[in-house]
Amino acid sequence: MTLKDSARLGDVAAPRKRFAVDFSDLTVLIVFLAIVVYLTLSTASFMSTANLLAILVATSLIAVVACGQTFVIITGGIDLSSxxxxxxxxxVTGMALQAHVPMPLGVAIGVGVGVACGLFNGLAVTFLGMNPFIVTLAVMAMARGLAFILPGGATIFGFDDSFDQIGGGLIGPLPIAGIISLAALLVGAFVLGKTVFGAEVYAVGGNREAANMTGIPVRRTLILVYLISGALAGLGGVILTGRLDSAQPIAAQGLELNAIAAVVIGGASLFGGRGSMLGTILGVLLIGVINNGLTLHNVEPFWVQFIQGAVIFLAVLFDSLNTKRKAAG
Known part of the structure; x- marks a missing residue:
């Protein structure tokens, strides 16, 4: 990075520095630890190795998708299509594998589908000037429709064990899906915290007009964050298909809400300019522990949905009040 780049980004990325240390991460951590302590005392199986691994596997898909959502939300956008x-x-991955495409190529095709969807979202938001909510809502419907149309509504199954290992295999005691999700989050944290592109993401979310005036490539940045979100959703599709040993058109319904909730609970602002991958990790873990705890306490699925919705509402409400308080101060 040149001295000119540093000065340019230093002015526009002020929101990033201002919120680099935010009490929200600590708040989420305290709530998370309190729930862990409660579940440890109230259930006999919560701290068992099998249950902890189950939480890691269950949250791996949310974590991968939430990683991409973090980039989008920091810019002030949203991706409802994930x-x-x-x-x-x-x-598409399942169909490719059934056509005897080599497994690495099948995985690449699945991720490529996500890249294509993310690129479509990014181009529509930037060059057509469309609202991210409307664009990604439309793509959500179109992608779901294609997921049913391509296989004729049928579930695709019967893959090789080598592919199934991606979603359900282990390396030592750790699930491969969990390792992949952790790697994605760590790479995302590095990109946001240590690269020029990361600074540009915060700058665009903090003040888009100022970022544009100082020469930051706003359109390119927005296209890339939606492309990243799409690519990670594509990777999530590969992981889920391997875990289930089947490709189901109905899969992952409502996943985008859990991913968005994890990012917002982790301290990101839906107004843009604030957020961190550490916060997203904490948000994912909190959602995973809450869902697991409700299951261990035999809470009916309808109440689980209600509680998840209430958590999202409270997170957004807190974000809105916090943003208004900072604006007034």
Whole structure:
């Protein structure tokens, strides 16, 4: 990075520095630890190795998708299409494998489907000037429709064990899906915290007009964050298909809401300019532990949905009040 680049980004990325240390991460951590302590005392199986691994596997898909959502939300956008893109990528991967495409190429095709969807979102938002909510809502419907159309509504199954290892295999005691999700989050944290592109993401979310005036490539940045979100949703489709040993058009419904909730619970602002991958990790873990705890306490699925919705509402409400308080101060 040149001295000119440093000065340019230093002015526009002020929101990033201002929120580099935010009490929200600590708040989420305290809530997370409190729930862990409660579940440890109230259930006999919560701290068992099998249950902890189950939480890691269950949250791996949310983590991968939430990683991409973090980039989008920091810029002030949103991606409602990620759950449907997961399903579409899984279906296309399954069809490729059934056609005896080599496994690495099949995985690449699945991720490529996500890249294509993300690129479509990014181009529509930047060059057509469309609202991200409307664009990704439309792509959510289109991708889900294609996920049913391509296989004729049928579930695709019967893959090689080598592919199934991606979603359900182990390396030592750790699930491969969990390792992949952790790697994605760590790479995302590095990109956001240590690269020029990361600074540009915060700058665009903090003040888009100022970023544009100082020469930051706003359009390129926005296209890339949606492309990243799509690529990670495509990877999520590969992981889910391997875990289930089947590609289901109906898969991953509502996944985008859990991913967005994890990012917002982790301290990111839906107004843009604030967020971190550490916060997203904490948000994913909190959602995973809550879901697991409700299951261990035999809470009915309808109440689980209600509680998940309430958590999202409270997170967004807190973000809105916090943003208004900072603006007033």
């Amino acid at each position: 759950g449907s893109v997961v399903a579409l990528a899984g279906v």
